[in-house]
Amino acid sequence: AQSVTQLDSQVPVFEEAPVELRCNYSSSVSVYLFWYVQYPNQGLQLLLKYLSGSTLVKGINGFEAEFNKSQTSFHLRKPSVHISDTAEYFCALRNNAGNMLTFGGGTRLMVKP
Amino acid sequence: DTGVSQDPRHKITKRGQNVTFRCDPISEHNRLYWYRQTLGQGPEFLTYFQNEAQLEKSRLLSDRFSAERPKGSFSTLEIQRTEQGDSAMYLCASSRPGRGGNQETQYFGPGTRLLVL
Numbered sequence: 001a002q003s004v005t006q007l008d009s010q011v012p013v014f015e016e017a018p019v020e021l022r023c024n025y026s027s028s029v030s031v032y033l034f035w036y037v038q039y040p041n042q043g044l045q046l047l048l049k050y051l052s053g054s055t056l057v058k059g060i061n062g063f064e065a066e067f068n069k070s071q072t073s074f075h076l077r078k079p080s081v082h083i084s085d086t087a088e089y090f091c092a093l094r095n096n097a098g099n100m101l102t103f104g105g106g107t108r109l110m111v112k113p
Numbered sequence: 114d115t116g117v118s119q120d121p122r123h124k125i126t127k128r129g130q131n132v133t134f135r136c137d138p139i140s141e142h143n144r145l146y147w148y149r150q151t152l153g154q155g156p157e158f159l160t161y162f163q164n165e166a167q168l169e170k171s172r173l174l175s176d177r178f179s180a181e182r183p184k185g186s187f188s189t190l191e192i193q194r195t196e197q198g199d200s201a202m203y204l205c206a207s208s209r210p211g212r213g214g215n216q217e218t219q220y221f222g223p224g225t226r227l228l229v230l
Contacts, residue, residue, distance in 0.1 A: 034218070037206060043221040046218060046220065098169070100146070101158065106153075106155050
């Protein structure tokens with residue numbers, strides 16, 4: 001069985017401050033990892049993905065994430081957030097054994113002026 | 114590439130009624146997925162098609178749920194005899210095989226929000 005844990009349900013942060021959204025996973029086989037963002041009443045938009053190669057991946061809107069196999073983590077970071085980054089962020093995993101995505105419970109990022 | 118589209122965006126129905134949702138994937142994407150997202154939770158996998166074949170179904174997909182993709186293009190998800198617990202956002206995603214067959218990325222539609230009264 002595989003699982004994704006997002007440790008923080010909400011992360012409040014001031015505008016222009018750095019932010020890290022944590023994601024840990026569990027899987028017995030190799031994994032592919034994704035971060036999606038969901039704005040209110042909308043579907044999910046892909047932020048970035050780790051499929052192979054460099055463990056530091058860069059995505060859209062200035063976000064980046066680092067795959068750490070030993071710590072089974074894929075934390076999302078941004079050095080300076082904007083009000084427009086306020087949204088729900090989901091970490092997801094897919095492994096070699098199947099095609100479905102397994103999602104974490106989400107982290108609500110709240111950027112305050 | 115016009116993205117994944119879903120119709121309707123919102124549906125309100127009374128308990129016991131049947132509802133049907135439609136998903137149009139990105140053209141040339143041969144894989145199509147349905148997920149369900151309840152309030153405050155992450156999406157949960159329901160079912161998956163490769164072309165017209167339904168290859169995987171979650172235990173969440175009870176007998177009241179049926180999904181089809183008759184020509185390998187658009188897909189429909191029908192819920193019969195709806196219950197209040199069916200209230201959720203139903204998300205569709207599509208993809209095409211990446212390198213090695215497994216390096217694919219799923220692209221999501223805007224979702225259909227269902228409210229069962």
